[in-house]
Amino acid sequence: MHEVDFQVYPDEVVALVGGNGAGKSTLLEHLNATLVPDDGELVVDGTPITDDDLARARSAVGFVFQDADTQLVAPTVLDDVRFGLQNYGVPAEEATERAREALATVDASHLEDRIPHYLSGGEKRLVGLAGVLVLEPSVIVLDEPLAGLDPARSRLVADHVERIHEEGISVVLSTHDLEFAAAVADRICVMSDGDVVGQGTPREVFYDPELLDAANLHPPSAVRVARDTGLDVDGRPVTEAELVQALAGSQSEPPQTRRVDGPGAD
Numbered sequence: 001m002h003e004v005d006f007q008v009y010p011d012e013v014v015a016l017v018g019g020n021g022a023g024k025s026t027l028l029e030h031l032n033a034t035l036v037p038d039d040g041e042l043v044v045d046g047t048p049i050t051d052d053d054l055a056r057a058r059s060a061v062g063f064v065f066q067d068a069d070t071q072l073v074a075p076t077v078l079d080d081v082r083f084g085l086q087n088y089g090v091p092a093e094e095a096t097e098r099a100r101e102a103l104a105t106v107d108a109s110h111l112e113d114r115i116p117h118y119l120s121g122g123e124k125r126l127v128g129l130a131g132v133l134v135l136e137p138s139v140i141v142l143d144e145p146l147a148g149l150d151p152a153r154s155r156l157v158a159d160h161v162e163r164i165h166e167e168g169i170s171v172v173l174s175t176h177d178l179e180f181a182a183a184v185a186d187r188i189c190v191m192s193d194g195d196v197v198g199q200g201t202p203r204e205v206f207y208d209p210e211l212l213d214a215a216n217l218h219p220p221s222a223v224r225v226a227r228d229t230g231l232d233v234d235g236r237p238v239t240e241a242e243l244v245q246a247l248a249g250s251q252s253e254p255p256q257t258r259r260v261d262g263p264g265a266d
């Protein structure tokens with residue numbers, strides 16, 4: 001990383017996008033002081049983090065790792081989710097109650113007695129998320145949250161991101177899935193070669209071909225359809241739902257704007 005200036009504001013979802021090796025995970029791991037900058041500063045909730053104070057960054061910024069196994073350490077799922085709370089000295093009964101609530105939030109209550117090691121990749125990710133949510137962080141970092149998930153579980157993760165956001169927690173995630181980024185993010189940061197090379201709303205970023213080319217990225221399919229088919233689509237849609245809505249809107253235009261050929265034509 002070099003010369004990176006990156007902020008997360010309250011109540012926003014930020015997606016880091018960029019090719020392999022662009023620096024997404026490295027930047028994310030700085031946010032909760034898993035990595036500490038050689039030069040520069042990490043400020044959490046307005047206060048600079050010092051070497052003696054790393055625990056504060058770790059409790060304020062919850063990190064859900066791409067490889068969930070690194071995060072799951074206890075013999076059962078419930079033990080795992082309450083592990084962090086017990087480390088912070090929360091009494092056992094309260095820790096259990098809060099852990100159960102966090103598991104319910106991610107629809108994983110049914111897993112509470114299971115052995116974390118034997119869960120599927122998607123289940124592990126949900127339990128990792130519960131283990132972070134239970135600590136009530138102000139920011140949650142998700143490194144490649146869709147990696148290895150089937151489409152149904154990917155949708156579930158997208159729903160959870162929205163739900164977490166509605167609870168007033170900021171979310172920073174990295175992803176190679178630009179459709180997902182377009183659907184969940186308020187702000188997209190484009191990374192290339194260890195740097196943030198551009199950022200903006202999904203509409204600004206995904207309709208900026210020069211920025212996307214510079215980072216070797218292809219826009220989401222809705223953007224490609226809207227841009228390349230020559231259809232007169234208003235509003236620069238970035239998701240399929242927005243594209244469908246825009247196309248439906250353009251179909252309700254007056255009939256003279258539609259080309260009508262063939263035998264049935266008047």
Ligand SMILES: Nc1ncnc2c1ncn2[C@@H]1O[C@H](COP(=O)(O)OP(=O)(O)OP(=O)(O)O)[C@@H](O)[C@H]1O
Binds near residue numbers: 019024
């Ligand atoms: N601890 C480290 N020391 C030195 N170089 C590192 C270290 N960790 C990562 N790198 C290098 O930094 C670069 C960025 O890696 P990073 O994992 O942040 O990329 P990424 O954007 O998350 O990539 P991907 O999409 O492939 O996961 C890579 O070239 C990687 O080899």
